[in-house]
Amino acid sequence: MDCPECKKMTEHTYLHNTAHGIPGTHMVGSERYECNECSYKMFRNGMLNSIQKRALQYVKNTNGGATKANFIEDHGPIGNELWQDLTAGAYINVSDSGSIVLTSIGEEELAPNF
Ligand SMILES: [Zn+2]
Numbered sequence: 001m002d003c004p005e006c007k008k009m010t011e012h013t014y015l016h017n018t019a020h021g022i023p024g025t026h027m028v029g030s031e032r033y034e035c036n037e038c039s040y041k042m043f044r045n046g047m048l049n050s051i052q053k054r055a056l057q058y059v060k061n062t063n064g065g066a067t068k069a070n071f072i073e074d075h076g077p078i079g080n081e082l083w084q085d086l087t088a089g090a091y092i093n094v095s096d097s098g099s100i101v102l103t104s105i106g107e108e109e110l111a112p113n114f
Helices: 048-061 068-074 076-088 104-110
Strands: 012-015 033-036 041-043 093-094 100-102
Touching: 048 076, 048 100, 048 104, 068 076, 068 100, 076 093, 076 104, 100 104
Parallel strands: none
Antiparallel strands: 012 033, 033 041, 093 100
């Protein structure tokens, strides 16, 4: 597989997240390939667009202080759609207390070097 970071053919490891950490389950949209040389991650569902990324930043900024209702309200007419995008890609999660938090995938997506 061609690594966009190494700019050459490298070995890649296939990874995916389990749903809620339950072994044998599968989190939709979390499939990704990680370069064995530089650890660059490629998601099967592609990179997020800037609007989705901003929504992800919103979740990070609220630092667990927002609920799904807050998220949808604050993103106006596209709130529901954005919510679907980010949950389907497993970028965000709803915690037991009802607040929205970034998953490790979401964190990686916002990391400057990703
Ligand atoms: Zn690489």
